[in-house]
Amino acid sequence: MPEDSALHDTVAAIWRQESARIVAHAARLVRDLDRAEELAQDALLAALETWPRDGLPHNPAAWLMTTAKHRALDHLRRVAMQARQEEALAQDLQSLQADVEPDFAPELIRSLDQAADAAHIDDDLLRLLFIACHPVLPPASRLALTLRLLGGLSTAEIARACLQPEPTVAQRIVRAKRTLADSGLPFELPQGEARSEALGSVLAVIYLMFNEGHAASQGEDWMRPTLCEEALRLARVLAGLSPQEAEVHGLLALLEIQASRLAARLDEQGQPVLLMDQDRRRWDALLIRRGLGALARAEALAQHEATGPGPYQLQAAIAVCHARAATAEATDWAAIVAGYDALMARYPSPVVRLNRAVAVSRQSPEQGGGPAVALALLQPLRELPALRDYPWLASAEGDVLERLGRREEARVAFERAAALSGNAQDQALLRARAQALKSD
Incomplete structure (x- = not known):
């Protein structure tokens, strides 16, 4: 029997891994x-009370799921009784009774391992992801709600990750839930065209989460690894639940490859290291291979879609050009510019124009750059x-002004960039570049 502290650590790890599935399954049952x-929290409390006494169950995740399901049944019974067993609730209850016997038996725990039940749980998880990322919510609310429901993060953890006051995050989550309840949205997976539109919102939330973790827009830290980890985990989950969606695999490819460079983005003193100066031996080869595999999957699926490659797939193809270069000097900038040309042709934006110009600056004059x-x-x-x-x-x-020898203009530009940035590390880096250009 592990010590209490070790058991609590184990419970916390299981909860972080399984809480989204438990909440998702309970949400399908109670529609709230x-x-x-x-x-789900009741199930966690029951575990904290029971496991220290009886020991860890053979399948802790199934134990938590079953306990939450029983709590849901009890809740529905009470609601049905209070509502004089209205027809719709009675039918829900009957269908649940067919799936779950009231006695909390070991056979029930084992039954949760069956493939059919696992498929239902996967559907529940996907449903919850679509609900948390619904376009009816503002982007900041989608992000907070997704981190809470699917990341298993506490309000305090979300506040730290997003550099927001805890009361602000708490209010944002409460308002998001109220908005969803008041909107009357069904707790069902969208289908057809509606699903394609909703998927775009889900992908955008995961993309935003990763980008904010990869390059924090505010605060003292240059990166927020928690956000990157949660975004990558959700992208992997979504790819497993939506294996035929090309853009899901495109986003996963992009995040895997971007994540492969995270360790090299800070030096031993914790200072930022720009892409061209990174030690590429520190790039994670496993994540790069996973990214290449996801991109190959996306490209294969996109061949059968009339719309062609999506923006995440195209960005992933650009990221691959960096990943394949053993040194900064070996980077195929012509291929990167061509990648941005393809992105501009289909999904034009000011930021894409800016990134393309940066890539052109690295091309050789012989290539027109x-x-x-x-x-x-x-x-x-x-x-x-x-x-x-x-x-x-x-x-x-x-x-580019510095590389053209126009030092004073470059210094002014770096000072302006530092003044516009909200991140302390970026400000320090930019001001250091400006300081280095001051005339002796």
Whole structure:
């Protein structure tokens, strides 16, 4: 029998891994996110009371799932009684009775391992993901609710990860649940065209989560690994639940490859290291291989879709160009520019134009690139409202101006970029570049 502290650590690890499935399954039964969370928490409390006395069950995840299901049954019985057993609730209860006997028996725990039940749980998890990421909610609320329901993070953990006051995050989650309840949205998986539209919102939330973790927009830390880890985990879960969706695998490929560089983005002192200066031996080869596999899957599926490759797949193909280069000098910048051309042709945006210009700056003059060509592409972007106060436009200008020998202009650009950035590490890095360009 493990010590209490070790047991509590084990329970916490199991809960982090399984809480989303438990909440998702309870939500399908009771059709109420708040109640589903309460039922899941009740199951966790029951485990904390029972397991220290009786020991870990053979299948802890199934034990928690079964306990939450029984709590859901009890809740529905009470609701049915209070509502004088209205027809719809009675039918729900009858169908649940056929699936779950009231006696909490070991045979029931073992039955949860059956493939049919696992398939239902997978459907529940996918359903919860679509609900948490529904477009009826503002993006910040989708992110907070997804981290709570599917990441298993506490309100305090979400607040730390998103650099928001805990009361703000708590209110955001409460409002999100209320909005979903008031909207009357069915707790069902969307189908057909509605599902395709909803999937875009799900992918956008996971993408936003990873990007904010990869390059924090605010605060003292350059990265927030918790957000990257949760986004990557959700992308893997979604790929397993939606194996025929090309863009799901495209996003997974992009995140796997981007995550492969995380360890190299900070030096031993915890200071930022830019892409061109990273020690590529520190890139995670396993994540790169996983990313290449996911991209191959996305490309194979996209061949059968009339719409062709999606934006995440195209971005993943660009990321692969970096992953395949053993050194910064070996990077195939022509292929990267071509990748951005393909992205611009199908999904144009000011940020894509900016990234393409940066790639052009790294091309050789023989290929039609270089810093002078890139500067001509960057300057018109200043007039775009979306980029007027974007720090990375000013940073890109500073970089090409420095490489052109226009040191004072580069210094001003880096100072402007630092003033526009909300991240302390970015500010320090940019100001250090500006300081290095001051005339002696």
